[in-house]
Amino acid sequence: MNARRFCGSILVLCSLVAVGCDHTGKPVEGAEALRPDKVTDFNKLYSQNCSGCHGADGTHGAAMPLGNPEYEAISDEGVIADAIGNGVQGTLMPAFSQGSGGMLTDDQINALVMGIREKWYKPDTLKGLDVPPYQTNKQGDATHGQQVFATHCASCHTTGTQQKGAKLSSVTDGSYLALIGDQSLRAIIIAGRPDLGHPDWRGPSGNTPMSDQDVTDLVAWMASQRQKTPGQPYPSQP
Ligand code: HEC
Numbered sequence: 001m002n003a004r005r006f007c008g009s010i011l012v013l014c015s016l017v018a019v020g021c022d023h024t025g026k027p028v029e030g031a032e033a034l035r036p037d038k039v040t041d042f043n044k045l046y047s048q049n050c051s052g053c054h055g056a057d058g059t060h061g062a063a064m065p066l067g068n069p070e071y072e073a074i075s076d077e078g079v080i081a082d083a084i085g086n087g088v089q090g091t092l093m094p095a096f097s098q099g100s101g102g103m104l105t106d107d108q109i110n111a112l113v114m115g116i117r118e119k120w121y122k123p124d125t126l127k128g129l130d131v132p133p134y135q136t137n138k139q140g141d142a143t144h145g146q147q148v149f150a151t152h153c154a155s156c157h158t159t160g161t162q163q164k165g166a167k168l169s170s171v172t173d174g175s176y177l178a179l180i181g182d183q184s185l186r187a188i189i190i191a192g193r194p195d196l197g198h199p200d201w202r203g204p205s206g207n208t209p210m211s212d213q214d215v216t217d218l219v220a221w222m223a224s225q226r227q228k229t230p231g232q233p234y235p236s237q238p
């Protein structure tokens with residue numbers, strides 16, 4: 001390489017390095033990358049931290065679809081902030097607050113809560129309806145809960161290890177119950193999973209809606225189906 005070509009390449013290199021700086025070499029506003037703990041844009045925070053489990057647009061995730069307006073109507077900012085900050089113990093929902101060992105600042109958690117509510121909460125959803133509350137102070141009766149399952153769920157879902165046949169997946173299978181907490185079961189039973197075609201507490205049209213007590217008993221029965229060693233014993237080999 002001759003001297004002129006060498007100087008030329010150095011010049012190109014310098015101008016490349018200089019992108020993002022003004023002629024004095026100071027960074028131009030907006031050219032520097034934001035520190036990860038300074039990102040407060042909802043879409044960025046949600047896609048980087050939540051969409052893998054809760055679905056890109058709040059639906060079709062493995063975990064609770066936060067984009068279901070009925071879920072938003074029965075929960076509230078406090079419930080959502082608590083779940084994000086502290087996680088849900090015993091489940092796959094991680095704790096995101098720095099105080100709990102996570103990576104998000106209080107501002108970022110606040111931006112997530114506000115973003116979720118702004119995007120997916122529709123104040124008129126469920127207005128005037130008699131909806132079982134998100135949380136209950138009632139005691140569950142598992143025996144009655146089994147009857148509730150027979151009345152409201154068995155037309156679509158199998159139970160235990162029953163063969164699938166024409167019906168849907170078993171929601172009392174040990175492996176499924178090991179992945180979901182009672183509060184999430186309750187929220188799914190009340191708010192439904194419109195993204196999967198699972199009805200809300202009112203059930204398919206023509207059904208009598210479930211009461212708070214029905215839902216509480218049903219969750220108590222489903223919880224009683226949990227096993228100590230989910231997934232065991234393994235199916236015997238032929
Ligand atoms: C590794 C998967 C995973 C990630 C990542 C994740 N979640 Fe969750 N989340 C879950 C699971 C699983 C549950 C349900 C826990 C249960 O069974 O009670 C849950 C529950 C929740 C709940 C409470 C739902 C209820 O029962 O009322 C909220 C709110 C929530 N997540 C928000 C978020 C937000 C916001 C983010 C991103 C900052 C996030 N989650 C990231 C898996 C995840």
Ligand code: HEC
Binds near residue numbers: 152185
């Ligand atoms: C009209 C049919 C129908 C009825 C009735 C019904 N479900 Fe579902 N449910 C579905 C469909 C469809 C899915 C999604 C596909 C699947 O999981 O097999 C589903 C999924 C679920 C899920 C899993 C959601 C997830 O996180 O993947 C749970 C839990 C559930 N139902 C519980 C119940 C309970 C409890 C009842 C009774 C109160 C009930 N379902 C009644 C159709 C129904």
